[in-house]
Amino acid sequence: MFPGSFMMGAKDRLLPPSIPYRFFAAAAFFHLLAWVLLLVGNNGVLGFVGGQGMTLAALHLITLGTLAMTAMGAAIQLLPVATRRPLGPVWAIKLMFVLYAPGVALFAAGLAHSFTWAQHGGATLCVAGLALFGGLVGANLRKVDDLPGVTRHAWLAVASLIGLAVLGLALVVDFTKGFLPDHTSIAAAHAVLAGYGFMGMLSAGFSYVLIPMFVLGSAVPDAVGKRTAQLSGLGLVLGAGGVLIGIGTLSALGALLGLAATVVYLRGMLTSLKTRMKKRLEPFFRLVWVAWALLPVSLVAALLPALGAPLDPWAELWAFLLVFGWLLSFVMAILQRIMPFLASMHSSALGGKPALLSHLSPKLPVDIHLGCHTAALVLVSIALVGGWVWPLRLGLIAGLAGAVAFGVYTVEVLRRYRSHMAAAAANQQG
Amino acid sequence: MAGEVASAGINEAGGPPEWLSLALDAPPLDVRSLLAQGVDPFATVMEAASAIEFGGSLVIDAPFNPSPLRRILAGRGFSSYGRKLNEGHWRVFFHLDGGADWESGADVEVGPEGAMSWREEDGLHIDVRKLAPPNPMLAILRLVERAGPGETVVVHHEREPHFLAPELAERGWRIARVSSEVVNVRLWLERVI
Numbered sequence: 001m002f003p004g005s006f007m008m009g010a011k012d013r014l015l016p017p018s019i020p021y022r023f024f025a026a027a028a029f030f031h032l033l034a035w036v037l038l039l040v041g042n043n044g045v046l047g048f049v050g051g052q053g054m055t056l057a058a059l060h061l062i063t064l065g066t067l068a069m070t071a072m073g074a075a076i077q078l079l080p081v082a083t084r085r086p087l088g089p090v091w092a093i094k095l096m097f098v099l100y101a102p103g104v105a106l107f108a109a110g111l112a113h114s115f116t117w118a119q120h121g122g123a124t125l126c127v128a129g130l131a132l133f134g135g136l137v138g139a140n141l142r143k144v145d146d147l148p149g150v151t152r153h154a155w156l157a158v159a160s161l162i163g164l165a166v167l168g169l170a171l172v173v174d175f176t177k178g179f180l181p182d183h184t185s186i187a188a189a190h191a192v193l194a195g196y197g198f199m200g201m202l203s204a205g206f207s208y209v210l211i212p213m214f215v216l217g218s219a220v221p222d223a224v225g226k227r228t229a230q231l232s233g234l235g236l237v238l239g240a241g242g243v244l245i246g247i248g249t250l251s252a253l254g255a256l257l258g259l260a261a262t263v264v265y266l267r268g269m270l271t272s273l274k275t276r277m278k279k280r281l282e283p284f285f286r287l288v289w290v291a292w293a294l295l296p297v298s299l300v301a302a303l304l305p306a307l308g309a310p311l312d313p314w315a316e317l318w319a320f321l322l323v324f325g326w327l328l329s330f331v332m333a334i335l336q337r338i339m340p341f342l343a344s345m346h347s348s349a350l351g352g353k354p355a356l357l358s359h360l361s362p363k364l365p366v367d368i369h370l371g372c373h374t375a376a377l378v379l380v381s382i383a384l385v386g387g388w389v390w391p392l393r394l395g396l397i398a399g400l401a402g403a404v405a406f407g408v409y410t411v412e413v414l415r416r417y418r419s420h421m422a423a424a425a426a427n428q429q430g
Numbered sequence: 431m432a433g434e435v436a437s438a439g440i441n442e443a444g445g446p447p448e449w450l451s452l453a454l455d456a457p458p459l460d461v462r463s464l465l466a467q468g469v470d471p472f473a474t475v476m477e478a479a480s481a482i483e484f485g486g487s488l489v490i491d492a493p494f495n496p497s498p499l500r501r502i503l504a505g506r507g508f509s510s511y512g513r514k515l516n517e518g519h520w521r522v523f524f525h526l527d528g529g530a531d532w533e534s535g536a537d538v539e540v541g542p543e544g545a546m547s548w549r550e551e552d553g554l555h556i557d558v559r560k561l562a563p564p565n566p567m568l569a570i571l572r573l574v575e576r577a578g579p580g581e582t583v584v585v586h587h588e589r590e591p592h593f594l595a596p597e598l599a600e601r602g603w604r605i606a607r608v609s610s611e612v613v614n615v616r617l618w619l620e621r622v623i
Binding site for chain 2: 014081082084209212213216217218219222277341344345348353354355356357358
């Protein structure tokens with residue numbers, strides 16, 4: 001058997017590359033669109049504590065369009081390989097994208113322009129896509145008992161997904177019906193479940209597999225994963241529950257448990273890093289450092305509104321640090337590394353030499369993205385706290401420039417992969 | 431049986447362990463037929479091991495060196511001594527003595543991740559089965575980096591390691607050949623010419 005047939009022989013677990021890449025390309029596109037909307041609607045950013053408009057639309061382009069889209073693309077390819085069990089039929093995964101990607105676009109358009117039909121239609125499509133994703137992941141995990149550190153986080157993510165979807169749909173209907181007693185509290189609970197629950201648990205769970213694998217560090221002991229899952233689960237119940245029933249001290253306790261989970265998680269990650277074979281960390285890891293620094297900062301920021309500080313600006317700062325600081329930095333880091341990695345995995349499918357990771361990853365666009373993303377984080381945070389317009393606009397311009405650079409990176413990785421495959425096909429024919 | 435083993439040549443440096451004479455009379459548990467039927471014999475072996483009393487012995491016949499099993503039983507107090515009798519036939523002697531010298535007399539090296547490596551005629555072998563990810567990848571790359579020029583590395587894995595190929599490519603290596611058997615996926619790694 002030759003390398004090509006080796007890769008082709010695992011059809012049950014290795015998807016055709018076009019499937020995960022459609023999720024990744026969509027994530028890069030929605031990332032760019034989100035920054036455009038934030039810049040266009042920058043008048044509504046300062047003092048934002050909810051309500052329809054460009055800011056809420058941009059926020060959902062990041063959360064649904066970039067974060068969840070990347071998580072789906074990565075999970076459909078990595079989960080079956082990690083668990084050694086197929087995720088589900090390819091048609092179901094394709095259907096997931098067909099429902100979800102237009103759903104995100106429609107929902108964002110509905111939020112931006114207050115089109116009720118688009119909000120309802122988009123939200124329904126998004127929930128259908130997410131439900132399919134949750135169902136596929138749940139069915140896969142049900143048969144897994146040898147990766148407790150990963151699976152417990154994935155189960156927490158699935159449970160959070162159910163909670164956030166129910167609350168999210170209620171919030172959308174409330175825009176027109178006005179039946180919720182406290183829209184802001186429900187929105188905050190929805191944010192906790194979406195940010196720390198669904199995306200946070202997926203990020204932490206996948207970290208235990210991906211980070212040691214990318215840096216060639218030792219495996220993180222299952223006990224560490226079990227402990228962070230326990231602390232996080234309890235923190236999520238208290239955090240979201242406290243917000244829902246209006247008891248701030250409960251939410252603060254949830255944030256403190258989240259901080260404890262973060263300490264255990266980061267210590268586990270750092271221990272793996274200390275034993276790594278790769279002495280020089282790759283460029284993507286700079287964004288991981290930013291994300292890891294801002295995860296505990298976001299939890300500290302969460303304490304402020306929970307303990308009675310005014311929502312403007314503290315709730316807004318917390319949401320920004322959670323979504324753009326911790327999650328977006330982490331997800332863009334993984335996206336930056338995983339796109340060329342999967343391309344390299346598939347590159348020997350025709351039997352030729354595999355494409356080198358280093359040849360598939362252009363460095364300049366990710367350097368520009370890192371600089372712009374970091375500048376955006378600093379400038380927008382300062383603007384939110386001080387209520388200053390100019391740092392905000394500069395920060396949004398930096399964020400947009402970074403998104404353009406990341407878009408160039410995405411296109412270039414795909415172009416280099418296709419070029420490699422075309423050369424391999426030509427050699428095979430010759 | 432002693433003659434059979436001796437004729438297969440278990441006279442390595444330092445000689446066989448002293449306890450081997452006690453183990454030679456134990457009837458071997460042949461798991462080759464189970465593997466040929468596609469059944470993982472792990473549960474059968476563990477059941478047999480649980481019936482052994484301190485000072486007793488267990489003998490396993492397998493189609494390959496069952497390194498993960500040796501590691502796991504070492505954790506339960508078994509010393510082990512294995513030899514290839516002929517192609518597709520290994521006999522491994524286990525002795526329940528606390529497992530203090532379980533590697534004694536064995537021609538294998540155990541890496542920091544717990545992978546066993548040994549040399550055979552067709553190259554440098556490494557067994558990474560039953561290791562938690564990403565330790566198999568680490569152990570393989572560590573061995574690849576110290577392999578001699580023109581040397582082939584033969585990996586014994588329990589699955590096809592998809593994530594290994596990009597890292598091998600970065601180091602100028604490739605997966606040249608793969609064979610899949612029950613609980614033993616073998617990969618032949620070679621330098622890209």
